[in-house]
Amino acid sequence: MSVKTEVDEAALTAAGNSVYVYEAPVRAWHWINVLCIITLSITGWFIASPLPSVSGEASENFLMGYIRFAHFAAGYVFAVGLLVRLYWAFVGNHHAKQLFILPVTDSKWWAGMFKEIRWYLYLEKQPNKYIGHNPLGHLFMFFAITLGGTFMLVTGFALYGEGAQEGHWSHWLFTSWVIPLFGQSQDVHTWHHFIAWGIVVFVILHVYTAIREDIMSRQTMISAMIDGKRTFRE
Amino acid sequence: MSAYETQGFKLDNSGKRVVVDPVCRIEGHLRVEVNLDSNNVIRNAVSTGTMWRGLEVILKGRDPRDAWAFTERICGVCTGTHALTSVRAVEDALDIQIPENANTIRNIMQLNLYVHDHLVHFYHLHALDWVDVVSALKADPKKTSELAQSISSWPLSSPGYFRDVQNRLKKFVESGQLGPFSNGYWGNPAYKLPPEANLMAVTHYLEALDFQKEIVKVHTIFGGKNPHPNWLVGGVPCAINVNDTGAVGAINMERLNLVKSIIDRSKEFVEKVYIPDLLAIASFYKGWGYGGGLSSKNFMSYGDIPQRANDYTASNLLLPRGAVINGDLSKIHEIDLRNPDEIQEFVNHSWYKYADESKGLHPWDGVTEANYHPEGPNFKGTRTRIEALDESGKYSWIKAPRWKGNAMEVGPLSRMVLGYLQPKQYPIIKDTIDGVLHKLDLPVTALFSTLGRTAARGIEALYCADLQVQQFDKLMANLKAGDTSTANVEKWEPSKWPAEAKGVGFTEAPRGALGHWIKIKDTKIDNYQCVVPTTWNGSPRDAKGQIGAFEASLMNTPLAKADQPLEILRTLHSFDPCLACSTH
Amino acid sequence: MSTETFYEVMRRQGISRRSFLKFCSLTAASLGLAPTMAPQIAHAMETKPRTPVIWLHGLECTCCSESFIRSAHPLAKDVVLSMLSLDYDDTLMAAAGHQAEEIIAEIRKKYKGNFILAVEGNPPLNEDGMFCIHGGRPFVEVLKETAADAKAIISWGACASWGCVQAAKPNPTRATPVHKVITDKPIIKVPGCPPIAEVMTAVVTYMLTFDRIPELDRQGRPKMFYGQRIHDKCYRRPHFDAGQFVEEWDDEAARKGYCLYKMGCKGPTTYNACSTVRWNGGVSFPIQSGHGCIGCSEEGFWDKGGFYERVTDIKQFGVESNADAVGGTVAGIAGAAVVAHAAVSALTKARDKNDQSKGGK
Numbered sequence A: 001m002s003v004k005t006e007v008d009e010a011a012l013t014a015a016g017n018s019v020y021v022y023e024a025p026v027r028a029w030h031w032i033n034v035l036c037i038i039t040l041s042i043t044g045w046f047i048a049s050p051l052p053s054v055s056g057e058a059s060e061n062f063l064m065g066y067i068r069f070a071h072f073a074a075g076y077v078f079a080v081g082l083l084v085r086l087y088w089a090f091v092g093n094h095h096a097k098q099l100f101i102l103p104v105t106d107s108k109w110w111a112g113m114f115k116e117i118r119w120y121l122y123l124e125k126q127p128n129k130y131i132g133h134n135p136l137g138h139l140f141m142f143f144a145i146t147l148g149g150t151f152m153l154v155t156g157f158a159l160y161g162e163g164a165q166e167g168h169w170s171h172w173l174f175t176s177w178v179i180p181l182f183g184q185s186q187d188v189h190t191w192h193h194f195i196a197w198g199i200v201v202f203v204i205l206h207v208y209t210a211i212r213e214d215i216m217s218r219q220t221m222i223s224a225m226i227d228g229k230r231t232f233r234e
Numbered sequence B: 001m002s003a004y005e006t007q008g009f010k011l012d013n014s015g016k017r018v019v020v021d022p023v024c025r026i027e028g029h030l031r032v033e034v035n036l037d038s039n040n041v042i043r044n045a046v047s048t049g050t051m052w053r054g055l056e057v058i059l060k061g062r063d064p065r066d067a068w069a070f071t072e073r074i075c076g077v078c079t080g081t082h083a084l085t086s087v088r089a090v091e092d093a094l095d096i097q098i099p100e101n102a103n104t105i106r107n108i109m110q111l112n113l114y115v116h117d118h119l120v121h122f123y124h125l126h127a128l129d130w131v132d133v134v135s136a137l138k139a140d141p142k143k144t145s146e147l148a149q150s151i152s153s154w155p156l157s158s159p160g161y162f163r164d165v166q167n168r169l170k171k172f173v174e175s176g177q178l179g180p181f182s183n184g185y186w187g188n189p190a191y192k193l194p195p196e197a198n199l200m201a202v203t204h205y206l207e208a209l210d211f212q213k214e215i216v217k218v219h220t221i222f223g224g225k226n227p228h229p230n231w232l233v234g235g236v237p238c239a240i241n242v243n244d245t246g247a248v249g250a251i252n253m254e255r256l257n258l259v260k261s262i263i264d265r266s267k268e269f270v271e272k273v274y275i276p277d278l279l280a281i282a283s284f285y286k287g288w289g290y291g292g293g294l295s296s297k298n299f300m301s302y303g304d305i306p307q308r309a310n311d312y313t314a315s316n317l318l319l320p321r322g323a324v325i326n327g328d329l330s331k332i333h334e335i336d337l338r339n340p341d342e343i344q345e346f347v348n349h350s351w352y353k354y355a356d357e358s359k360g361l362h363p364w365d366g367v368t369e370a371n372y373h374p375e376g377p378n379f380k381g382t383r384t385r386i387e388a389l390d391e392s393g394k395y396s397w398i399k400a401p402r403w404k405g406n407a408m409e410v411g412p413l414s415r416m417v418l419g420y421l422q423p424k425q426y427p428i429i430k431d432t433i434d435g436v437l438h439k440l441d442l443p444v445t446a447l448f449s450t451l452g453r454t455a456a457r458g459i460e461a462l463y464c465a466d467l468q469v470q471q472f473d474k475l476m477a478n479l480k481a482g483d484t485s486t487a488n489v490e491k492w493e494p495s496k497w498p499a500e501a502k503g504v505g506f507t508e509a510p511r512g513a514l515g516h517w518i519k520i521k522d523t524k525i526d527n528y529q530c531v532v533p534t535t536w537n538g539s540p541r542d543a544k545g546q547i548g549a550f551e552a553s554l555m556n557t558p559l560a561k562a563d564q565p566l567e568i569l570r571t572l573h574s575f576d577p578c579l580a581c582s583t584h
Numbered sequence C: 001m002s003t004e005t006f007y008e009v010m011r012r013q014g015i016s017r018r019s020f021l022k023f024c025s026l027t028a029a030s031l032g033l034a035p036t037m038a039p040q041i042a043h044a045m046e047t048k049p050r051t052p053v054i055w056l057h058g059l060e061c062t063c064c065s066e067s068f069i070r071s072a073h074p075l076a077k078d079v080v081l082s083m084l085s086l087d088y089d090d091t092l093m094a095a096a097g098h099q100a101e102e103i104i105a106e107i108r109k110k111y112k113g114n115f116i117l118a119v120e121g122n123p124p125l126n127e128d129g130m131f132c133i134h135g136g137r138p139f140v141e142v143l144k145e146t147a148a149d150a151k152a153i154i155s156w157g158a159c160a161s162w163g164c165v166q167a168a169k170p171n172p173t174r175a176t177p178v179h180k181v182i183t184d185k186p187i188i189k190v191p192g193c194p195p196i197a198e199v200m201t202a203v204v205t206y207m208l209t210f211d212r213i214p215e216l217d218r219q220g221r222p223k224m225f226y227g228q229r230i231h232d233k234c235y236r237r238p239h240f241d242a243g244q245f246v247e248e249w250d251d252e253a254a255r256k257g258y259c260l261y262k263m264g265c266k267g268p269t270t271y272n273a274c275s276t277v278r279w280n281g282g283v284s285f286p287i288q289s290g291h292g293c294i295g296c297s298e299e300g301f302w303d304k305g306g307f308y309e310r311v312t313d314i315k316q317f318g319v320e321s322n323a324d325a326v327g328g329t330v331a332g333i334a335g336a337a338v339v340a341h342a343a344v345s346a347l348t349k350a351r352d353k354n355d356q357s358k359g360g361k
């Protein structure tokens, strides 16, 4: 599988400056995923550093339980989403594959990356045009979501399997080997927690750049993730 | 240096060298080598700590609030005493005052440790030096019962009871699988007890094994487990709640009742089993007056069991404090743990490196850098096959601590004698010792011997069993007065600590004076040094050639059989050596 | 005399058949087995000789031995006198020196392949192993030789299983767990610092009774005692789920027995039986007595950061940094960078517009 990213000007003009890039499942996944990750990050934070104690009978309260439940529920949705998204990479359009592949052997892609970096350092007047992801964004998405998300999924379900106990699929599939791999459970927690920060950092940069590109570059961004069409402004 | 005199002992290493390695029925790894003259009398003794773990190195850079857990693992036998010493050192450095209840609970736990450790030592680590298990098979259970009943009102004393135990023992021995009794020195002429006394002692060996597990439950209640209960800088971790909802999640009336029942039963066991056995056994060994070593010359105790919280001065301590040197019992010296010239450790004969080994180092400036190096003209063997060590070179993993330049003996004997010498402050100690001496018809000088060391431990167990009850009552009185506080958290957060601080914590561990010195820098441990009872007692020689307490105690002892180290074990065991402690 | 069976030993100790059978059903219960297993235990005990055990000590603190003798069911006394034959154990044995060393040699020869080697502590490997000397030579040699003839090895405690305190950074002696030195024998790890007494004796009785090694998890621990976390069965768990935590030592919550999570409790990451079997005959366990679990049965628990920290250290970033310190800092920098970048972007854009409107074309 290879991915073509740079703009084919001829095709573009034929399409009237607007291309259908993100198919509905990709868009739906994107926004569901946004909700999941926000939920996971906030509930994860409160799992690690719980809120001040509530008063009353223990049996009357379930605050920590609900927070953890929300985390696990979002975790499940996140996991299913990632799997569906992976499936869509096979059946969807050409751009649906991008998230899972880095064209590291493509010198043009690297050149685009450096141009993009220069653009962020205010050294370029204009960035390149891309129908799919720009190389820099592509790189970050791959590391943060494809790899980082998978890591969170694996470690998350390994931790989940500890509570779910032997016999539960997550214990069999993940806990059984992830815990021994790290040596013990505590390091799995620590790394799950640490990479969570990595994802938060990605989100900050990603949201900023999405908005910024929307405003400053020559192509639509946010609306592209809404109606699927990338429109070029000139 | 084949023959010289030090501390009143004539050392001569010209005779036959006998090696005992491993020395068993102790904690950790110890080797001794002695030279025997033609009459099988010990004329030179060399004691070697044969393990090192590097706790002082490992502690550097860590959170001072965690140090108790690390140092507690120095030893699981005197479990808890290092932890207590450690939290005291940190509290001293950071000037943390602990609540009254925390002090009392710590006292109860520490006293509990004495009772447990002394009892286990007497029966399981020491008794077989005096008690011949095989001879017990020949005993008449009826006469054993008579003997037992004549010395104690302990109910388990019928002829049938002793017969059952004897039968169990008989068949055990007949099975040919002797387990821990294999290859013992049974029948050695140094054993003096009649069969009946042997049977009684073996029976109590088993009974004590069952009972000791009850004693430690006090640690379990306050510290969550034993060995290695939990401690806390600033107090104790167990909150007290005797009134409100939720009390079941804390120290409540049920827990306190359990403590009470255990300390009462412990006291009874010490009074009715341990002490009578001790007296009965001792009465047959009165003539065996060896093993005094340094005990009548140089000895000391830091003191422990502060009656009021946060006051560690001698007058507030229920276990005595002070030092005696050069055998001058009329003068009790005050000890200053902070004075750089008092306590110092030397490594001239230890496998460590100092920049300048001609000087000792006070623990605040202490250095622990391992340097394994067996050496000397008389060393025999190779680096990894030691046949004979040479005491003129480096020969032990134990450092050589000195107080004002003197090798000191520490432990129950030192404590009890210091109590005896201060009868106004410690009338019970004086009375108990007088009572024991009277029963055995022995002069007070008889204390300065192997047997005296063993007797002092028993006397101390009795004293501490009693203090445990007293401290418990004090705890209850304080609770009754409405104070249930157990921890001071004002300085829990490292952000409230000074950039630099240093402190010293001390306890009397079961085996003797224990100190931890800590230096804190930017909220982390900058230096941590432990000087431990068995570091004192098991000390190798120093620059001046002065010998340590183990070595001194073995001097001039005759062996009944040169190839059976029974007398060596007897005297070494009287110190209750702990080698994991000594080198840490 | 030929070797006796366990039942014979119990019989001649005056134990009746009835109480023997009762003992068997108690054993079944304490091993978590169905009562129907009792006859099988009885049969095994009636027909088997006492298994010799050599108990070696490396670098350690002897608290595993101390824990062992605290066992209430079975009593340590009965284990030592009746169930197995503890022929060598430096801490308890009568003999010393040569007489002690001879026993190891004899058991190795006489019971080759048929004795259990119990190891407390571990061998240091630095200085050619001479940080722990046994009979004038490195302990690791004695360990290897003895292991070669053993049937199986029990690694007692955190020391033998993982390395424990002496292996904490910087591990100056290179203290090494048993399984890294002995690789060709079945090894049963019974971790904990120390392990619970009744867990120790249960593992031994299981092996003697069923003549097999208990089912182990991937890390070599008996599943029956190490299959669940402290947190899974902690009686303070309802407070955890409710969100009720001790915030400070000796606060109201501490006095009510709330969850110790915020005080650094490692129960959620620690596999051990403390919250169920409990300690010293079921009297209590660390959490019940108000202190969090410090994770003493877990590998490397000494080096995971402070015992009172909830979010613990990442070793790759040095001792002082935990996930929040590193992650939070990076996120903060990212946030600040975004703000700054946005500001500069707005300025450049404004300037460009200016340029354009000034008729740059």
Ligand code: HEM
Residues within 6 Å of the ligand: A026, A030, A033, A034, A035, A037, A038, A095, A096, A098, A099, A132, A133, A134, A137, A141, A145, A203, A206, A207, A210, A211, A221, A222, A223, A224, A225
């Ligand atoms: C938790 C928050 C978010 C995560 C984890 C996330 C993740 C992603 C991922 C993985 C992609 C690649 C989609 C694919 O190739 O299938 C993507 C693309 C995109 N996201 Fe997000 N996103 C987040 C929030 C947002 C928000 C809040 C916006 C709008 C302000 C946004 C706008 C976009 C846009 C415009 C693209 C397309 C970029 C391009 O065309 O190169 N995202 N996002």
Ligand code: HEM
Residues within 6 Å of the ligand: A037, A040, A041, A043, A044, A045, A047, A048, A068, A071, A072, A074, A075, A076, A078, A079, A149, A152, A153, A155, A156, A157, A159, A160, A161, A189, A190, A192, A193, A195, A196, A197, A199, C268, C311
């Ligand atoms: C982007 C994705 C995720 C983020 C940001 C995230 C974040 C976090 C954080 C910060 C913690 C606290 C860790 C600690 O300090 O102990 C945590 C715990 C946890 N997470 Fe996630 N997580 C993510 C995905 C998942 C997934 C997919 C699962 C799978 C079900 C999962 C399951 C868990 C579990 C079981 C815990 C431990 C809960 C406990 O100990 O009570 N997480 N997560």
Ligand code: NFV
Residues within 6 Å of the ligand: B027, B074, B075, B076, B077, B078, B081, B082, B509, B510, B511, B512, B514, B532, B533, B534, B535, B577, B578, B579, B580, B581, B582
């Ligand atoms: N020596 C020593 Fe210890 C004691 N008592 C402690 O400080 O035994 Ni393990």
Ligand code: SF4
Residues within 6 Å of the ligand: B073, B076, C060, C061, C062, C063, C064, C120, C121, C156, C157, C158, C159, C160, C164, C165, C192, C193, C194, C195
């Ligand atoms: S595992 Fe812990 S308890 Fe056992 S010997 Fe090692 S330090 Fe002591």
Ligand code: SF4
Residues within 6 Å of the ligand: C230, C231, C232, C234, C235, C236, C237, C238, C240, C258, C259, C260, C261, C265, C266, C267, C268, C287, C292, C293
């Ligand atoms: S006290 Fe510890 S083990 Fe118990 S519920 Fe709280 S976190 Fe879990």
Ligand code: F3S
Residues within 6 Å of the ligand: B225, C192, C193, C230, C270, C272, C274, C275, C285, C286, C287, C292, C293, C294, C295, C296, C297
């Ligand atoms: S500290 Fe250890 S004793 Fe149990 S509760 Fe935790 S595993």
Ligand SMILES: [Mg+2]
Residues within 6 Å of the ligand: B056, B399, B529, B530, B531, B532, B583, B584
């Ligand atoms: Mg030291």
